Amino acid sequence: AQSVTQLDSQVPVFEEAPVELRCNYSSSVSVYLFWYVQYPNQGLQLLLKYLSGSTLVKGINGFEAEFNKSQTSFHLRKPSVHISDTAEYFCAVSEETSGSRLTFGEGTQLTVNP
């Protein structure tokens, strides 16, 4: 079985500052990795995914993430955040043999202050 740990429950930053949201995972088999964003009172939407290939993955809204197999990490980064990036961010993993069974981390609340 796989598990996901998001290392920070809350991350406050100032507008235009860079941000990194950290995600570590555990699995005995190869995995697919995802980041989802949830704005207040809405469902989740996909930011980016890693299935295979280049370990640096670019997503929507200027976000990117890097898959590090040796450190079992998939950290999310953005070089310059906006107020509109304030939301909760979820890292998720599924085993390659079972893409249906997503396991989510606990979430990181990103708050961008003016």
Next chain:
Amino acid sequence: NAGVTQTPKFQVLKTGQSMTLQCAQDMNHEYMSWYRQDPGMGLRLIHYSVGAGITDQGEVPNGYNVSRSTTEDFPLRLLSAAPSQTSVYFCATYKFPGVRAYEQYFGPGTRLTVT
């Protein structure tokens, strides 16, 4: 396209009552899932389906029932509601294979309170 729709948006139940949360999609996706979201716990998979007539249990299936008679609909039934089932419930779908493989599309959620 409406995408993934869920009804109702809000529901209050008394302990022991039963109800069905509806989920419908017009994306022609084979895969559908139900999750519950609780503060500080992320989302946890309740049940999922890989196609009409096929369902399987997720991480937290107890107290919930599902069936999938059509590609479009995937209702979630609470058999006898308990306060521990107070949560926000999300339905999600995805398609496989293809460029968008494994990208899950979420509905807006149903906020359920059991008193």
